[in-house]
Amino acid sequence: MAKVSLRKVNKIYGSGASAVHAVQDLDLEIENGEFVALLGPSGCGKTSTLRMIVGLEAITSGDIYFGERRVSDLDPQDRNVAMAFETYALYPNFTVERNLTFPLEVRGVPEAERKRKAMQIAELLRITPILGELPGALSGGQQQRVSLGRALIREPSVFILDEVMSHLDAHLKFQMLFDLKRLHQELGRTMVYVTHDQVEALALADRVAVMSSARLQQVGDRNALYNRPANVFVADFIGEPPTNFFRAEAQANGDGLVLRTEDSDLTFALAPERAAALQGGRRVIVGLRPQNLTLSAVERPLAAEVLINEYLGERAILTLKNGATRFRALVPPDTGLKRGDPVRLGYDPRDVMIFDAETEALLG
Numbered sequence: 001m002a003k004v005s006l007r008k009v010n011k012i013y014g015s016g017a018s019a020v021h022a023v024q025d026l027d028l029e030i031e032n033g034e035f036v037a038l039l040g041p042s043g044c045g046k047t048s049t050l051r052m053i054v055g056l057e058a059i060t061s062g063d064i065y066f067g068e069r070r071v072s073d074l075d076p077q078d079r080n081v082a083m084a085f086e087t088y089a090l091y092p093n094f095t096v097e098r099n100l101t102f103p104l105e106v107r108g109v110p111e112a113e114r115k116r117k118a119m120q121i122a123e124l125l126r127i128t129p130i131l132g133e134l135p136g137a138l139s140g141g142q143q144q145r146v147s148l149g150r151a152l153i154r155e156p157s158v159f160i161l162d163e164v165m166s167h168l169d170a171h172l173k174f175q176m177l178f179d180l181k182r183l184h185q186e187l188g189r190t191m192v193y194v195t196h197d198q199v200e201a202l203a204l205a206d207r208v209a210v211m212s213s214a215r216l217q218q219v220g221d222r223n224a225l226y227n228r229p230a231n232v233f234v235a236d237f238i239g240e241p242p243t244n245f246f247r248a249e250a251q252a253n254g255d256g257l258v259l260r261t262e263d264s265d266l267t268f269a270l271a272p273e274r275a276a277a278l279q280g281g282r283r284v285i286v287g288l289r290p291q292n293l294t295l296s297a298v299e300r301p302l303a304a305e306v307l308i309n310e311y312l313g314e315r316a317i318l319t320l321k322n323g324a325t326r327f328r329a330l331v332p333p334d335t336g337l338k339r340g341d342p343v344r345l346g347y348d349p350r351d352v353m354i355f356d357a358e359t360e361a362l363l364g
């Protein structure tokens with residue numbers, strides 16, 4: 001087992017005008033036995049990062065350590081990392097059992113030992129009844145399990161999964177999420193799970209590393225990412241429906257400050273602990289989650305007009321308008337509100353997130 005440390009890791013593909021800086025100055029520590037998700041939109045550098053950890057891609061600059069050991073120049077087979085991909089790539093003419101044990105066969109592990117390992121892994125992944133089948137006879141979920149099993153059978157010290165669920169349907173996904181979490185608990189391996197899906201990342205991982213445009217944006221648990229997003233990108237990417245943003249300016253109001261929006265007549269109160277970071281005239285971006293707007297508070301200072309009321313089972317999403325600004329609120333489904341209705345919404349000033357208008361970094 002191993003702790004994985006990435007230190008100022010860069011990956012540049014190609015050179016000159018056509019160079020692509022796929023990973024930029026990435027610093028990340030994954031503790032021994034930890035389950036970390038690498039989360040970000042397509043093209044942000046997740047797979048490139050994984051391939052450098054595994055050793056399938058050369059590092060342009062920086063270093064990777066497993067524990068105290070620098071592995072940057074080691075071949076993949078000397079790193080003891082296993083990777084499972086989105087595509088299963090099973091051998092179609094081998095049974096499930098032989099697909100599982102093939103990595104051991106290649107290493108000359110004796111048959112009895114291979115058999116023992118296959119039974120053990122099959123038990124863990126609940127595929128014992130299909131050990132004799134050919135891949136063509138299996139469902140997508142079963143093939144995915146065999147592929148995971150084949151990666152696990154070598155008992156890697158680091159186990160990496162790249163978008164392994166992106167083409168499973170919702171039901172299978174749910175089952176796999178559960179199984180992966182259990183697998184991690186039972187094996188205690190260092191695991192890195194890559195996805196563009198925040199639900200998967202937040203459901204599985206101890207900590208989530210959010211990437212965008214080749215750069216690490218924030219590493220944290222659900223609470224940190226949700227309640228203290230490092231910047232506008234993270235606040236926008238984490239949470240569903242996405243955070244509402246309002247361009248605003250801090251203005252003096254009596255003894256304190258308020259945040260007056262630019263494109264509407266909405267004004268936000270500041271929690272005292274946030275006000276300390278601001279002076280009058282400071283231009284900011286206000287972030288407020290749709291979950292944190294309410295129709296039921298006593299004080300409802302935000303006036304708006306209903307544009308859309310979308311029912312989503314136990315909740316409804318109101319799309320609202322004030323001036324040129326559109327924003328959303330998550331409300332109970334039985335409000336009966338329709339297009340054109342005026343509403344007033346309340347919020348807790350402690351839920352108001354404030355970002356610098358230029359750098360988009362969280363303030364206070």
Ligand SMILES: Nc1ncnc2c1ncn2[C@@H]1O[C@H](COP(=O)(O)OP(=O)(O)O)[C@@H](O)[C@H]1O
Pocket residue numbers: 013014020021022040041042043044045046047048049
């Ligand atoms: N072998 C390659 N040659 C050139 N560019 C690449 C190569 N692999 C990836 N890229 C580019 O590097 C960036 C990051 O890609 P990738 O690491 O695959 O992102 P992700 O896995 O987050 O979707 C993208 O712009 C992609 O087009």
Ligand SMILES: [Mg+2]
Pocket residue numbers: 046047048163
């Ligand atoms: Mg990828």
